[in-house]
Amino acid sequence: MSMKLSTRQVDGVTIVDCSGRITLGEGSVTIRDTVRELLSKGNKKIVLNLGEVNYIDSSGIGELVSAYTTTKNQGGELKLLNLTKKVHDLLQITKLYTVFDVKDDEAAAVKSFK
Amino acid sequence: MEQLVSYTLDSTLETVDHAEEKATRIAQEMGFGEDEVMQISMAVREGAVNAVLHGNAYAPDKKVVLAFERTPDGLVITIRDQGKGIDLGGIPNPLAPENLLKTSGRGIFLMRSFMDEVEIRPSKTGTEIKLIKHVHGASGGGKEGSL
Numbered sequence: 001m002s003m004k005l006s007t008r009q010v011d012g013v014t015i016v017d018c019s020g021r022i023t024l025g026e027g028s029v030t031i032r033d034t035v036r037e038l039l040s041k042g043n044k045k046i047v048l049n050l051g052e053v054n055y056i057d058s059s060g061i062g063e064l065v066s067a068y069t070t071t072k073n074q075g076g077e078l079k080l081l082n083l084t085k086k087v088h089d090l091l092q093i094t095k096l097y098t099v100f101d102v103k104d105d106e107a108a109a110v111k112s113f114k
Numbered sequence: 115m116e117q118l119v120s121y122t123l124d125s126t127l128e129t130v131d132h133a134e135e136k137a138t139r140i141a142q143e144m145g146f147g148e149d150e151v152m153q154i155s156m157a158v159r160e161g162a163v164n165a166v167l168h169g170n171a172y173a174p175d176k177k178v179v180l181a182f183e184r185t186p187d188g189l190v191i192t193i194r195d196q197g198k199g200i201d202l203g204g205i206p207n208p209l210a211p212e213n214l215l216k217t218s219g220r221g222i223f224l225m226r227s228f229m230d231e232v233e234i235r236p237s238k239t240g241t242e243i244k245l246i247k248h249v250h251g252a253s254g255g256g257k258e259g260s261l
Contacts, residue, residue, distance in 0.1 A: 062217035
């Protein structure tokens, strides 16, 4: 199953709902492009909702890191929402869980932006 | 599954997906648990990515050989490419603070995390990666991961 993305606005925060797989060649590029496009339009408060992401590989992890650093470098904030157990465990193993701001409640995630 | 099955595959992204699918099916057939099947399939995917991208660099004349061997102790998977041979000394530790925000360099680390044994043998004519998972999960289903 390939990656599907859709964006919506909630109180000035852009929620990117992701579903499917974030792997090499099918989805990684889409996340990168989507985040860059959002930033170029001035949307600097971004939440990646990964609740429907059932698989991620090392390339996908790299893309999440890329999205995070690109956003940060442009003065924005990117947070992760609703991690599945598999993605959560993978971020723990790679020690990225503490790097990302991870939320499990959308309303709280939206409120957490300054 | 027979004791040994081997596939010769092109250096394409489709090969990466096929390798993962074959690993998943074989691991399931051997009776590994759900978490272990996921670990095996992810490790094979990472190995195949290394072979296709970093080893063969998508070269159409170079092949990836993927073999699954069922042994009394478990499953032995071998992935061999025809590249120039990986430089093991040049691979940084992805858990080091200065490397945490790098966008690549986690593939071998994940393989080592998910499998019980990982052997990497680089040579001038290619790299061979051997991934071993024991039947009874002697390490509790992975050294570091719990996927």
